[in-house]
Amino acid sequence: MRKEPFILPALSLLAASCAPKVQQPNILYVFPDQFRNSAMAFWNDPAFEGAQRWQADPVVTPRLDAFAGESLVLSRAVSTCPLSSPYRGMFLTGMYPERNGVISNCMAERPDNTLREDAVCISDVLSATGYQCAYIGKLHAEVPMKNDPAHPGHFVSERRPEWDAYTPPERRHGFSWWYSYGTFDEHHNPHYWDTEGVRHDPHEFSVTHETGKAIEFLRKRDRRRPFFLCVAYNPPHSPYQHPGTDCLEEDYAHYRDLPLSRLYVRENADTTMAKAPSIRPYFSNVTSVDRHFGMILDELQRQGLDRNTIVVFTSDHGETMCSHGTADPKNSIWTESFNVPFLLRYPGRIAPRVDSLLLSSVDIMPTLLSLVGAKIPPSVEGKDLSDVFLGRSEVRPEAALYLRNVNGEADPDGLYRHFFGVARGIRTARYTMEVAIRRDGGLDSIQIYDDWLDPYQLHNIDYREVPELFASLAAQLSALLEESNDSWYRDGTWDKIWKQI
Numbered sequence: 001m002r003k004e005p006f007i008l009p010a011l012s013l014l015a016a017s018c019a020p021k022v023q024q025p026n027i028l029y030v031f032p033d034q035f036r037n038s039a040m041a042f043w044n045d046p047a048f049e050g051a052q053r054w055q056a057d058p059v060v061t062p063r064l065d066a067f068a069g070e071s072l073v074l075s076r077a078v079s080t081c082p083l084s085s086p087y088r089g090m091f092l093t094g095m096y097p098e099r100n101g102v103i104s105n106c107m108a109e110r111p112d113n114t115l116r117e118d119a120v121c122i123s124d125v126l127s128a129t130g131y132q133c134a135y136i137g138k139l140h141a142e143v144p145m146k147n148d149p150a151h152p153g154h155f156v157s158e159r160r161p162e163w164d165a166y167t168p169p170e171r172r173h174g175f176s177w178w179y180s181y182g183t184f185d186e187h188h189n190p191h192y193w194d195t196e197g198v199r200h201d202p203h204e205f206s207v208t209h210e211t212g213k214a215i216e217f218l219r220k221r222d223r224r225r226p227f228f229l230c231v232a233y234n235p236p237h238s239p240y241q242h243p244g245t246d247c248l249e250e251d252y253a254h255y256r257d258l259p260l261s262r263l264y265v266r267e268n269a270d271t272t273m274a275k276a277p278s279i280r281p282y283f284s285n286v287t288s289v290d291r292h293f294g295m296i297l298d299e300l301q302r303q304g305l306d307r308n309t310i311v312v313f314t315s316d317h318g319e320t321m322c323s324h325g326t327a328d329p330k331n332s333i334w335t336e337s338f339n340v341p342f343l344l345r346y347p348g349r350i351a352p353r354v355d356s357l358l359l360s361s362v363d364i365m366p367t368l369l370s371l372v373g374a375k376i377p378p379s380v381e382g383k384d385l386s387d388v389f390l391g392r393s394e395v396r397p398e399a400a401l402y403l404r405n406v407n408g409e410a411d412p413d414g415l416y417r418h419f420f421g422v423a424r425g426i427r428t429a430r431y432t433m434e435v436a437i438r439r440d441g442g443l444d445s446i447q448i449y450d451d452w453l454d455p456y457q458l459h460n461i462d463y464r465e466v467p468e469l470f471a472s473l474a475a476q477l478s479a480l481l482e483e484s485n486d487s488w489y490r491d492g493t494w495d496k497i498w499k500q501i
Helices: 008-017 062-068 084-093 122-129 206-220 276-302 361-371 467-483 493-500
Strands: 026-030 072-074 132-138 177-181 192-194 227-232 309-314 342-345 353-355 399-407 419-428 431-437 443-450
Touching: 026 276, 062 276, 062 309, 062 342, 084 122, 084 361, 122 132, 122 227, 122 361, 132 206, 177 206, 206 227, 206 276, 276 309, 309 361, 399 431, 399 467, 419 467, 431 467, 431 493, 443 467, 467 493
Parallel strands: 026 227, 026 309, 072 353, 132 177, 132 227
Antiparallel strands: 072 342, 177 192, 309 342, 399 419, 419 431, 431 443
16 A cells, blocks of 8 residues: 655654653664675675675775674665665655655756655654754755755756755754765765855865764764764765775775786676776775774764664665676666665674575664664555564565666656656565566566576576566565555556566
């Protein structure tokens, strides 16, 4: 059944029903952009043997390696729609893109693609419950508007089309500490708008600067209240071409002199692509994120907060980095795009371990709310998996949904007000399947991979040769499309495709 948004005024009732009686756990949620799940060295550690069939990237990540040993590590977490903006919409609301309003990446030529004002976000709920909520870094969930605080009536820059955005207070969904921007890809020249709407141009590597701001929040926070702190680093997102502008020299030194043959350890990588040398700055930023994440963990420990803080390290989507010869780093069902890191530490409550739980983006909000004892709003479409996290249940999803949307037809003004659902798919405990269509609605392709026997997804299994497997995967996809009230279900696209097979 379709779930209508839970209108914001009802939050007063929600707050009254779940007012904290004891000090609830804090939440620190760190999610760098475009961070490969394989870009963490611990996957090659004997303690994690068998959790993945692929080899970890040759990266330097000592803090994440240590953190993994203290955490619940999910090996098969996915980004339901692996793009920056749709992920953020789902993480914040627990709703699928068509309901939360963020169907594709936010930019001015997609004027209707933006986080709904009346959507109830995780920060709305936590703020109403007594949490102090802070957001630092990249938001990219708002359509750019002509609302530059310093130049009313204008976008925040002269770039056309505009991608960056200022988020006014009335659209911050309960975040009272604000130091953020829409999207802007100059790692050594970031900018931010603070709580009062004042712009800051620190001329400092963004990960370093945002880490400093996170530590500043932890030191200046209201100590009478629990906190929810989101740190949204942009690196290791592109660009990654030049060490002087796209990463830090001290991190680049780990990879500068290594040949590509030692940096690409994957059977599916095409090192002849022009992008191939980008792996050095990319890995450099992975190492930088690792080190700065460790600084925030150190501050938690200094303040004695580490035992009562749920710490999550994850990402909005991965990065193919020359796999399969594709130039698109994301928005695909390839493992390196679709599968994301998800590490959660909650000392004394959640046992450190590796789990193959199929966590989807929409499941994060309800699961975190449940872990801290907050009420889950009825608008949420994701699953509360907290009992699995806590080891109290083995009831878990059998499959995770995948969505790939592209622009619909442009209107006479060149604006995209509709989307085209070009592909839908699923991931199960063993298999990945994608069904893609043409613009005319005809079947384009079906891809099936055995992720256990073929972890680099080199061999597409012809669906006609495995009718029982295909029927099983198709039935699971059909059920998820109906459960999520997806456009393929509502407009009969899936039924039309099935008749063509």
